[in-house]
Amino acid sequence: MYSSNPPTIVWVANRETLVSDRFISELKVVDGNLVLLNESKLPIWSTNVTSTASLNSAIAVILDDGNLVLRDGLNSFEPIWQSFDHPTNTLLPGAKFNYNKRTNKSQLLTSWKSTDDPGVGLFSLELHPFRMMVISKWNRSQQYWDTGSWDSLVIRAYYKYTYQTNENESYFTYYAYNPSTISRFIMNVAGQLQLQIWSASTKEWNFLSAQPETQCKVYALCGAFGTCRQTRLPFCNCLTGFMPRSESEWNQSDFSGGCVRKSNFVCGRNMEKPDFLMIKVTSLPPNSFVAVKSNGKCRTTCLNNCSCNAYSFVGNNCSIWDGELLNLSEDNANGKTLYVKAMF
Incomplete structure (x- = not known):
């Protein structure tokens, strides 16, 4: 506590x-x-x-x-x-957040699974092994944010901080100028690193900064087949024709489980051929492979491929996705077009 x-x-x-x-x-x-x-x-x-x-x-x-x-x-x-030396989701003033050069291991701040479950979540923060910065990752693998410089991590008006390095370790430490200030860095369940100050008058935590600044820049925030839109609450929504994998977790703002199809099609049966949902996204999801160089053939290739979940045709190149679709951030004005296989 x-x-x-x-x-x-x-x-x-x-x-x-x-x-x-x-x-x-x-x-x-x-x-x-x-x-x-x-x-x-x-x-x-x-x-x-x-x-x-x-x-x-x-x-x-x-x-x-x-x-x-x-x-x-x-x-x-x-x-x-x-x-x-063994932080969970919170870094307190005076604690060292380090990278051990002898063991080549970094301390981690890891999110809770949900607001009620302190188990290890999908989002983590660590010190970069070679550069003077901290980085946020999804699933311990996909980097989605870094400080770039220490000034983007803390606010000098309230805090002093140091970065030290020697033959054994590199580490970051911060202190409040006012020792009576109650504060913390926290990697929250939604993948944002927040610098928070406790308000005795309102009895709540107020955050001075959050990184990434916009929630939809957190990688895979909405899980598989979930889309993120910064201008609505909640930020996450399932694609048309999909529903939350876990309704109870979704209602608790835990979107990591993502979405599943409401009706699964049976591969190879013409009477249950799926159609495609067109959406506009800020960036196309990762892990695609390039197929044919024709828009019509691109659609047909995905339609007839049992494992294909989506396709996109941009610049005379056909991209096919055969796994779960992650990191779908909606951008109806300037986004890239993605066609997702679904049953309606």
């Missing part, structure tokens, strides 16, 4: 293995490690360090900056383990 009222969750130990009864479950120090026991008293999470402390002297403390630390209560105030 964080020192807002009501409390805000900024770190979760057991993201993928939740407890069933939080009143019976127990967090305790066992043999020099901090261990979470479930309602059956079975360990489901541990700091898992080889402690240099006496097995009986290790203690766990939450510091004023929000850092949960495990340390030797008798001999040292240096942490044996600390939550700041």
